[in-house]
Amino acid sequence: MLKIAFFTVRAMIKDRMFYLILSMLLLFILVPVFSSFSMRQIQEVSITMSLSLNSFILLFLAMFGGVVTVWRDIERKYDYTILSNPINRTNYFLGRFLGFAMILIAITIINMLLSVAVINISAGMYQSKLPIIWSNIAWAAVMTLLKYLLLMGIGFLFTSFATSFFIPFFGTIIIYIVGNASQGVYDYLSSAGTSGYPAVFKYLIKFLYYIIPNFSSFDLTTYAVYALKINYSSILYSLAYFVLYLGIVLSLSMVIFNKKDLV
Amino acid sequence: MEAIKIENVHKTFRSLKKKQKAVDGVEFCVDTGEIFGFLGPNGAGKSTTIKIMMDLIKADEGKVLINGIDSTDYRSRKNLGFLPENPSFVENLTGMETLMFQTSMHNIQKREAADRAHKLMNLFELSDSADKQIRKYSKGMVQRLGIIAAIIHKPDIIILDEPMSGLDPVGRYLFKKTIRQLNKEGATIFFSSHIINDIEDLCSNVAILNKGKIVKTISKNEMKYLSSAGYKIIFEGNAQSAAKAGKLSNVNGVENLGETLYAIMIKEAELLIPVLEKLKELDLKVISIKPIRKDLESIFIKLMRSAK
């Protein structure tokens, strides 16, 4: 599995698309520039922008990773030469995931180092009433990383049964959007003001709420920006959720992929 | 000892619109140490059978044993080399990196692997491109790299799907030489082709596949007999003698190839020696004798008839 993972990393750091996505790192230069346009929220805006940029880059990478690894292997028939080695499909599939996960982790670390620099520069321009709690910012970044690992896992799940490029690509986009909104919609339907909706519709939404990934639980941006106190039991729930959801996604992928005809 | 054993393998591809039976009860054995040919026209099910052997496609029924291990177990591929039809490798990596990855999957020490890779790349004339990305390789170069990747870990069994497509004459020569060498060293070789010549030169046994079914498994000599349809003899001499040669029994006419070159055809293989003697008597200088091959289609027709 590790061999496949390192193979993935090695192939990816030579990929042109990867460099295109990485070039977004340059946008970090803009963080202090745009933060300075804010009147009294320079520090707050710089933290928001840094975290958002981190998310943005990870979103692209996760989409790219979900589609580009296993799916491209199948489409370009790389899998024939890779799987003819003495390796079972589970190891191959998880190795591919692990390899791209390592890339995501590395990019998160780079993003955070850049963030520390630009936030410090921005915070130096105007004294905010709020302190900068670096551990909150780090937690926000970690949770963002988990969110995009989960999204990438879903991309892999789509790949495991996909026959065309569109299923993993648009499937991932749709899950991303729906996963971000699911908590909001669920809350809305749980509120008293919606008694007029048919019950079947509500059950359907509630059912979907349990199935679709809940990305809202990974958003700690406000905690980082406004130096709020993080509730660690909440983080623990999110971590457990991440582990179990990813476990389901990947093992379901394995069940499907192990049966797949690689035509 | 059976290196590869295929037992009653069936495979039907299903799509929304139609069902297509690709492999229909294929059964054969490959003995250890032989070179086994797998012959059949395009679309006969050769590639599907080979992918089932490699567990890339799951059979609906039947099983494949490689060195006695079921092919759905990854351990069956431990001492196996595989070259897919039109192989492709991750394009961002160089040829050398690809070979290093392949050898690492077989737990070969880095230094040893690099050594072998250099030697084989030298042999297949890829040394200059060893550190170029594969996206810059030509089709023939990728094919040669594929062959290297299939043999670099010195496997006991080598499975090759259309190994000679995309190779130039030099590549073909090198390939055949390497295959014979590996076979001499004890490797069992299984390869598919739709070209009779390729198979005839190398194989000791041939399985012929058509429409998903094994038509017949035959030996090399039988194959030669089946495929031979007479000879074309090219010779040099004066016009008078050439005309006489054209009137020999079993020869229908002479063809002038230009200046003093002529060609005659004989239909039956057994008549080659008497005709050659006659030509000598006529003082004609034989330049070449080429066997005339039947195409696959007519061999199938012949086999079908004999089966009836």
Place this chain on the structure above:
Amino acid sequence: MKKTYIVLFLFIVAYIALIPHFKNNMERSPLKLGYTPHGKLYRASLGEFRWITGDYLAFKGITYFGNKKQAVMNRQFKNIEYFNLFQTIEESIMLNPYNEDAYYFAQAAFTNIGHAKDLDFLLRYAFKYRPWDFQLPFFLGFNNAYFLKNYTKAAHYFKLAARLTGSSLYTTLAARYFYEGGETKLGILFLRYMIKNSRNKSVKSVYRKRLDALIKIAILENAAKKYKIKYGIYPKDLKQLINKNILTKIPIDPYGGRFYIDKGKIKTTSKLADYHKGR
């Protein structure tokens, strides 16, 4: 092969065990709305998606408010992320000033908690884009009269609303509030309008409760006025209204407070007074 099935099964079982706790945790989570970014660059970068983003933010804010209905009704404003909510709705209006929901909701949710001035700006902004909409000058007029005490401006907006609808109701409104106690009546009129035109049940029920309180205040104001006509001065205590047979009982403040009279003005120990003052 079988192993993967077992692993999948175990993960699903664990997931099912976790999910109720996880769900409860998400529901308890204090910060559900979160910060909405602002800025021209952000708006520009959205391109044609600014409209849908605006709609989405309005939806998000209204949903959030709906969930916090209990807190709003009990006036536990600390439990509500008013800052984030206002920013969300503000950004929603800035992104898509055509969205009626957004400003309608803003009018409903923010005027009474001290955002009347900010709201004045947002409503004027939306009015630039929806010049046909009488509701906007109506709200503007109401806010100017009721909260900002800028009567000239209020009259101007009510006139605009009257011109747009062709109804004289709004011109009479403009005159009404000058009477003593007119403020409460204006409030009642306004709330009736909002209740009638609101589809959102959370907003409606919040309004109903407020209307209930205002109607009770109006009853007391009326009684106090009668008392003054009879006796020349306002009563010092509301009980005097019962003693003199003007009222049979003092109504109960739906917000749980107690009504009292202070220099002729009806007040309550609950924080409804904030609403009255408009801060």
